[in-house]
Amino acid sequence: MAKEEYGDVKFFGSGGSPYARRVQIALKLNGVKYQHFEEDIRNKSELLLKYNPIHKKVPVLVHNDKPIAESLVILEYIDETWKTHPLLPLNPYHRALARFWSRFIDDKVLPAIQEAAWTVEVKKREKAIEEAIEGLRYLEKELNGKFFGGETIGMVDIAAAFIAFWLPLMEEAVGLKLLTHDKFPKLHKWSQEFCSHPVVRENLPPPSRLLGFFKARYASITASK
Incomplete structure (x- = not known):
């Protein structure tokens, strides 16, 4: 896959969060390179609050400066954007x-x-x-x-x-x-x-x-x- 197809990918997660780990697994299965931002859920960063002002929580995926929140939504986005490892069936x-x-x-x-x-x-x-x-x-x-x-x-x-x-x-x-x-x-x-x-x-x-x-x-x- 060409570098421009990956774009700039940032991921905001927290080590123990099962929802954040979902996203990491999906990204890794698809071979997506990303910049990882580890969040302290008791002291959330300004960047996290900027990218997820509604729920103010992880996980958040930022692709080409466009944020996507909520783990299941992110999984579908990954499935539609990167095709190395399909997450959803074709049917x-x-x-x-x-x-x-x-x-x-x-x-x-x-x-x-x-x-x-x-x-x-x-x-x-x-x-x-x-x-x-x-x-x-x-x-x-x-x-x-x-x-x-x-x-x-x-x-x-x-x-x-x-x-x-x-x-x-x-x-x-x-x-x-x-x-x-x-x-x-x-x-x-x-x-x-x-x-x-x-x-x-x-x-x-x-x-x-x-x-x-x-x-x-x-x-x-x-x-x-």
């Missing part, structure tokens, strides 16, 4: 399905997992666990290959990166058991395949640091109960 129906499942993960599955992990009130936590398991069941049924994208990593796989990498560490930190091999054999195998992919593995945060963060957060929550 319009299958593309629509990939968008649906990616949004399902963000709107239904991840909020339920977060609620199950960080809620100490018993009834609310039990309800959140039920909702998280229900969401994972739908994904288990949808997964019919090595990856959601077939034999190669696609948009749904990247959207589900939290489930593959962040969730097991969160489970260890707070004592949850959601993504087990017995309950979800296909998802469990997929998570291992996904995290062991060279590009994915190189673009995930250090697990020990993330586990420490989760343990500290849970201790703080339970101490303030």
Whole structure:
């Protein structure tokens, strides 16, 4: 690909953010060179606020000085701009399905997992666990290959990166058991395949640091109960 097709690419992210890591994985899969700006979410830079004045958060991709915010939107932009590693299928129906499942993960599955992990009130936590398991069941049924994208990593796989990498560490930190091999054999195998992919593995945060963060957060929550 010619240099002018890449243009000037900047990426604003934060090391532990699963949403920012989505973008990094997609960029790396497509061989896109970019300038990385690491953001402190407690002390956001003026550049980040300039490029994302509405949500004021990462990730933000800036291509030729044009900012794009929100991880799923950025993934689609990457898919349409760089063609080395397609993230969405060519078939319009299958593309629509990939968008649906990616949004399902963000709107239904991840909020339920977060609620199950960080809620100490018993009834609310039990309800959140039920909702998280229900969401994972739908994904288990949808997964019919090595990856959601077939034999190669696609948009749904990247959207589900939290489930593959962040969730097991969160489970260890707070004592949850959601993504087990017995309950979800296909998802469990997929998570291992996904995290062991060279590009994915190189673009995930250090697990020990993330586990420490989760343990500290849970201790703080339970101490303030």
